[in-house]
Amino acid sequence: MNTLDAIVNRKSVRSYTGEPTSKDELDTVLKTAYASPVAMGKYGDVSLTVISNKELLQKLDQNAQQTFHTDRSMLYGAPTFIIVSAKLVGSPADNSAYSNGATIVENMNLGAVELGLGACHIWGVIAALNQNQALLKELNIPEGQTPVAGMTLGKTTETYDPRKVDTSRIQTNMID
Numbered sequence: 001m002n003t004l005d006a007i008v009n010r011k012s013v014r015s016y017t018g019e020p021t022s023k024d025e026l027d028t029v030l031k032t033a034y035a036s037p038v039a040m041g042k043y044g045d046v047s048l049t050v051i052s053n054k055e056l057l058q059k060l061d062q063n064a065q066q067t068f069h070t071d072r073s074m075l076y077g078a079p080t081f082i083i084v085s086a087k088l089v090g091s092p093a094d095n096s097a098y099s100n101g102a103t104i105v106e107n108m109n110l111g112a113v114e115l116g117l118g119a120c121h122i123w124g125v126i127a128a129l130n131q132n133q134a135l136l137k138e139l140n141i142p143e144g145q146t147p148v149a150g151m152t153l154g155k156t157t158e159t160y161d162p163r164k165v166d167t168s169r170i171q172t173n174m175i176d
């Protein structure tokens, strides 16, 4: 798929077959993360945690379900969940850590589209995780970093068909 089609046809996939993501697929998706731009080129300030362990996935999901008082899965049965962590630096107005997380996730999401894998940018599970120190400890996030973004990944029966994008949905002011 060409780049523009991949961007336009990408959609959040929230249903997975449950089959494990293969090593080759994961390597390709991770390569897109390593190719991501990061603020000031400080790649040492970000890290990835790739979780395929079913027990841990269940713990993360249950933690989010408890936090948000829901019984629906917030990881949608995906076999892989990738967490991006980053060093929170500067003033609260300095958003580069969260921007790094979002940029890396979007790169991986487009990589998933190219491979025909399902993926969804996930904030809810990350927000809940950041409130649970015991669970955070289990993940061995590098010292000084905080989870800032996440993405589910896995095989799906969904396909990326041509999508019509509503070009009026983001207010756009043109200043000539």
Ligand SMILES: Cc1cc2nc3c(=O)[nH]c(=O)nc-3n(C[C@H](O)[C@H](O)[C@H](O)COP(=O)(O)O)c2cc1C
Pocket (backbone or CB within 6 Å): 010, 011, 012, 013, 014, 102, 120, 121, 122, 123, 124, 125
């Ligand atoms: C920062 C961010 C956080 C998101 N968090 C979640 C989430 O926790 N759970 C979820 O199901 N979708 C999540 N989404 C997906 C959005 O709901 C989705 O991108 C949006 O509704 C547009 O739909 P589309 O991705 O299919 O185009 C998130 C997307 C972004 C960019």
